[in-house]
Amino acid sequence: MSLPSMISAKALGAMPQFTLEQIGEKALDRALVKAGLPHKFIEARDGYIPKNALAIFIDQVARELGEGNIGLVWAPALTVADYGAWGGYVLGAPTLGAALIRAQSVMPYHSSMDKTNFRIHNDLVGYEYQFGLKEHAAYPNIAFSAVGAVLSIFYHFLGKSWRPRQIFCDLPRLQAREEVESTFGCPVLWNKDRLEIWFERSALSVVSPHQMTKRTTLEDIKRERVVGPPSSFPEIVSRVLQLQIASGGIDLNAAARSLDIGPRSLQRRLQSEGASFRALANRAKTARAIELLNEGFLSVQEIATDLGYENSQNFSRAFRRNLGVPPSAYVSR
Numbered sequence: 001m002s003l004p005s006m007i008s009a010k011a012l013g014a015m016p017q018f019t020l021e022q023i024g025e026k027a028l029d030r031a032l033v034k035a036g037l038p039h040k041f042i043e044a045r046d047g048y049i050p051k052n053a054l055a056i057f058i059d060q061v062a063r064e065l066g067e068g069n070i071g072l073v074w075a076p077a078l079t080v081a082d083y084g085a086w087g088g089y090v091l092g093a094p095t096l097g098a099a100l101i102r103a104q105s106v107m108p109y110h111s112s113m114d115k116t117n118f119r120i121h122n123d124l125v126g127y128e129y130q131f132g133l134k135e136h137a138a139y140p141n142i143a144f145s146a147v148g149a150v151l152s153i154f155y156h157f158l159g160k161s162w163r164p165r166q167i168f169c170d171l172p173r174l175q176a177r178e179e180v181e182s183t184f185g186c187p188v189l190w191n192k193d194r195l196e197i198w199f200e201r202s203a204l205s206v207v208s209p210h211q212m213t214k215r216t217t218l219e220d221i222k223r224e225r226v227v228g229p230p231s232s233f234p235e236i237v238s239r240v241l242q243l244q245i246a247s248g249g250i251d252l253n254a255a256a257r258s259l260d261i262g263p264r265s266l267q268r269r270l271q272s273e274g275a276s277f278r279a280l281a282n283r284a285k286t287a288r289a290i291e292l293l294n295e296g297f298l299s300v301q302e303i304a305t306d307l308g309y310e311n312s313q314n315f316s317r318a319f320r321r322n323l324g325v326p327p328s329a330y331v332s333r
Contacts, residue, residue, distance in 0.1 A: 008229075010083045019031060058071070127197045128196040131143065147167065165199055300327045
C-alpha cells in the first residue's frame with residue numbers, strides 16, 4: 001500500500017501571504033483550518049505537510065476568493081527562492097542546465113513523490129514536472145502553480161522577459177485557455193500526458209547574471225530539512241499530529257481528512273504497522289510538552305491548556321505515564 005504523499009511546507013511559498021493580502025486574515029484562517037495547517041505557516045513553513053493538505057488549502061483559497069483559476073493568479077509570484085536552502089542551492093548553480101539538474105537531484109528533499117525529467121528533441125528541451133497528486137480536484141491550480149515555480153528558475157538565468165517555446169499540459173482544454181497562455185507567455189498544448197515546459201536547447205548553457213551573496217550547498221539542504229519527508233505511515237501521521245498541536249488540538253477525523261483517507265482506515269493501517277492513533281497522539285503531546293517545559297517560563301496549567309487537557313492533573317498523569325516523572329520533577333531535574 002502506497003504512502004500518502006508529503007511535500008515541504010516551503011512549497012506554500014507566497015500563497016499564504018497572497019491570500020492574507022487579497023481576502024484578509026479570517027479567510028486565510030478558514031483555509032488553513034480546512035487544510036489542517038497552523039497559522040504560523042504564513043512565515044515559518046517548517047517541516048513537511050501532506051500533499052493533500054496543500055491541495056485542500058489551494059482549493060479553499062480559490063473558494064474564498066471566488067477565483068476558480070487561483071493557480072494562474074499567483075503563478076507569477078511563486079518562486080523557488082522562497083524554498084529556503086533548497087531554492088538557494090538550485091539558483092546557485094553556474095548555468096540554467098546545472099540548475100535544472102540540481103532541482104531534479106534534490107527533489108526528494110522537496111517532495112516524497114514529485115519528479116522532474118528532461119526530454120531532448122533536436123534543438124528543443126522539455127522539462128517535465130510530475131506532481132504526485134494528480135487526481136485531486138485542485139490539480140489544475142496545482143499544475144499552474146508548479147509551472148509558475150519552475151519558470152522562476154528560468155527567469156533567474158534568462159530574465160523576466162524570457163518566454164518558453166510552448167507548454168504541454170496534462171489537462172483537458174480549459175475555457176480559460178487564453179488566460180493560461182497570457183500568464184505564461186507561450187502556446188499551451190492541452191490533453192497531453194505530462195506537464196512540461198519546452199525551450200531552446202541553447203538556453204541550458206546560459207550563465208546566471210546574478211552574483212550570489214551567499215553560497216548554498218547540498219549539506220545546507222540536509223541540515224535545514226534533516227532527513228527529508230517521513231518515510232513510514234506512523235511517521236506521516238505523527239507529522240500531521242504535530243501540525244494539529246500547533247493549530248490547537250488533535251482530532252482523528254481532521255487527521256484522516258488531511259491524508260485523504262477515512263478515520264477507520266487510518267486506525268486500521270496504523271494497527272497493521274504496530275502503532276495506534278492514541279499512542280502517537282500521546283507521544284506527540286509529550287514531545288511538545290517537553291519543548292514547552294524547556295522554555296522555562298510556562299506553568300504546568302498553561303501547558304496543559306495549550307495541549308488540550310481538561311486540567312493540569314490529567315496532563316501531569318499523562319506526562320508521568322509516558323516519562324516516569326511528573327512535569328514538576330522533569331523541570332527540577
